[in-house]
Amino acid sequence: MLLLIAVICAAFSMVGNDDFDIARREILLRRIGHELLLQSGDKTSRVLPILNIAENEYQIRFENELTFKPDSLVNTTQRLLAKDPLAHDYIVNVLKCGNTGVVYGFAISQNIKDDIVSCKGRVQPTACYIINIKFKPTVINNLARNKYLLGGLPILAFVGFVFLRAAKPRRTLPEVQYTDRLTLGAVLFDAKNRNLIINGKTIDLTGTETRLLRILALSANQTIARSRLQKEIWEDEGVIVGRSLDMFISKLRKKLEADPNINIVVIRGKGYKLEISA
Secondary structure (H helix, E strand, C coil), X not given: CHHHHHHHHHHHHHHHHHHHHHHHHHXXXXXXXXXXXXXXXXXXXXXXXXXXEECCEEEEEECCCEEECHHHHHHHHHHHHCCCCCCCCEEEEEEECCCCCEEEEEEECCCHHHCECCCCCCXXXXXXXXXXEEECCCHHHHHHHHHHHHHHHHHHHHHHHHHCCCCCCCCCCCCCCCCCEEEECCEEEECCCCEEEECCEEEECCHHXXXXXXXXXXXXXCEEEHHHHHHHHHHHHCCCCCCHHHHHHHHHHHHHCCCCXXXXXXXXXXXXXXXXXX
């Protein structure tokens, strides 16, 4: 019994530590954004909420335009992420808002000789920037945790059979699910379950509508090029129909019209923008 308790406590302690470290990482990312604003001479505007755009990948966004020095970005990122025990290897890419091209980027490795850092002396002009930081998965921690859990299963099964056979079966807790939810004004956008929740009412979305709204929502109040939307949504299908995008934009507008503060507008000659009023 003591061995069983020790195994289970060790396993779940590791899970808890990982969750804590991830939450701490998001605070460090906000700190990076804060220091970049200060270095740009901006002491009043906000760092927007950190987005988890993919597994082990985060996005830092800013309320206003800024300028930055590449060497300061590299030094600030390394100094702050040194406090993250899981951030041994990561890649940083800086993009201009509404543009998929990388303005500046660098890679940091646990082995210093594998670092990739260039063009540190060139100051970037004032503009709207987005910073994407992708971390290398911590495979060792995951393997160790799985060994603890799997090693304890036979003991757990035996003890459960002997001591809990007559007890009422307990409802097992559901496995943790990582949802992809975004709040757009009074609308809750659940990309994982493909629906919108407006004033307690659930509105279903198709897969294409979900992909389209997710791209617009991640860059709310910013113009997204029409070509980018077509490329990211239909390229894998091999066929791009010219009017398909307009049709799905129209469908999304109808499903969002319950909230007058949200609208998808056409930016003539450029693309579309998801406008969210305060």
